[in-house]
Amino acid sequence: MPQIEAHNDTIAAIATAIGQGAIGIVRLSGPHAVFIVDQIFLAKNKKSLKNLKTYSCRYGWIVQNKKKSGLEERIIDEVLVLVMRAPSSYTREDVVEIHSHGGSRVLALILERVLESGARLAQPGEFTRRAFLNGRIDLAQAEAVLDIIQAKSDLALKNSQDQLSGNISRKISELKNELLEILADVEAGIDFSEEAAVLNERENVLLRLRRVSGAVKRLLESSFQGRLIREGLKVVIYGRPNVGKSSLLNAILKQERAIVTPVAGTTRDTIEESINIKGLAVRLIDTAGILKYRDAIEKEAIARTKKALKDCDLVLFVFDGSRPLTKEDEVLAKQVQGKKIINIVNKNDKTLKIDLARVRRLCSKEPLLVSARSGAHIGELEEELFNTVFDKGLISTEGLVISNVRHIDILKRAFKSLGMCEDTLNQGYSMEFAALDLKKAVETIGELTGDIRTEEVLDRIFAKFCLGK
Ligand SMILES: Nc1nc2c(ncn2[C@@H]2O[C@H](COP(=O)(O)OP(=O)(O)OP(=O)(O)O)[C@@H](O)[C@H]2O)c(=O)[nH]1
Ligand SMILES: [Mg+2]
Structure with missing residues (x-):
């Protein structure tokens, strides 16, 4: 301190x-x-x-x-x-x-x-x-103050409050102390010349190092969810014209936000709305499902849809259950391969004409049958939406979720230094080199709580605050 x-x-x-x-x-x-x-x-x-x-x-x-x-x-x-x-x-x-x-x-x-x-x-x-x-x-707690002010959802708020209470700081200082102890042993062992003793020492250091780098890795793994909690989940509704994408947006929002008509190609501009689902901020984006444009408006509609798809976290892919599967469905489904997807067969209030087995094959996942019109199974869709991202609950290291970009960068650099230290030891280089990598890792980890800081870093962090905080 x-x-x-x-x-x-x-x-x-x-x-x-x-x-x-x-x-x-x-x-x-x-x-x-x-x-x-x-x-x-x-x-x-x-x-x-x-x-x-x-x-x-x-x-x-x-x-x-x-x-x-x-x-x-x-x-x-x-x-x-x-x-x-x-x-x-x-x-x-x-x-x-x-x-x-x-x-x-x-x-x-x-x-x-x-x-x-x-x-x-x-x-x-x-x-x-x-x-x-x-x-x-x-420093991590100071950043948490800003995050509390800016939290957009209950989950983001809880995560920031945990950070302000010092849980991340405690974990970081625990890791740092462990590294300092290893460093002390490495430095003490530098002059040790007897072969067998050096070998033993090396094994012991490696074992302890791996424990620390494993913990850093787990923290880094939580950062995917951390980012979603902090920034919200970006969800794109996609599928060919007239399947009921805009109706689905309205059903989830429980308000008539987007225009719904029987005319294929109703939605051109992407429509974005935010909603809280189980404490998570979700940005829903309704798109146009046009494959081939006929005019400049449709050309722009396709460009906007592509842009939305490119950086979304999840796609709600919609089929019209009241009609047989079409070539268009297949082409569009291929476009979103590799993304996290929930398959939705809509218009479940009507007689089912779609071949569910083919839908399953196309998407290699069980579709969810809903009706945007009656609202049937929309609750399950919301549940599924949350679970798709947080499938195993919150990944966490003793309840810690890293969400701050600066923290992620620091942990990545520390992880790299620890890896280099392991390589040095594995390749049988002198302990002196290992000590250098270790020192670097300790310094890097210390940046997170502000042991090592520069005016520049502080200016950057505090400039994001509002006046009076
Ligand atoms: N029976 C029934 N009709 C629905 C359902 N959902 C949507 N529709 C109808 O399907 C038609 C198209 O709905 P939209 O929500 O505009 O479909 P879209 O996918 O947004 O269409 P585009 O914007 O043209 O791409 C409308 O006439 C809706 O009333 C549903 O669950 N059941
Ligand atoms: Mg629409």
């Missing part, structure tokens, strides 16, 4: 969302936070904030000028002022929050007064950056 770094300036920002709200908050952090607010705050009980106990609040007004300045007092707003003294605060510095009415003009005026009285406007993420620099949280 980094040492507490003293900042002698006090930062301030509006901490609540811009717009109208019942309550708005201007937050300050730094050694002069209490003093600054005291300059512009008139307490009902006329007392100064100086002696207010930590975690207490006081009722009063933020004023344009205090009486003692000789000018007439003018009230900006009626407020509650909350004081949290160092080190038991979000930033580990003195923090003061001014709770006012939530109008954007009121908040701007209060912030102006705070800045005139000696605070500096905070950079995006600067409060959290101070929490990190002052050692209250590590």
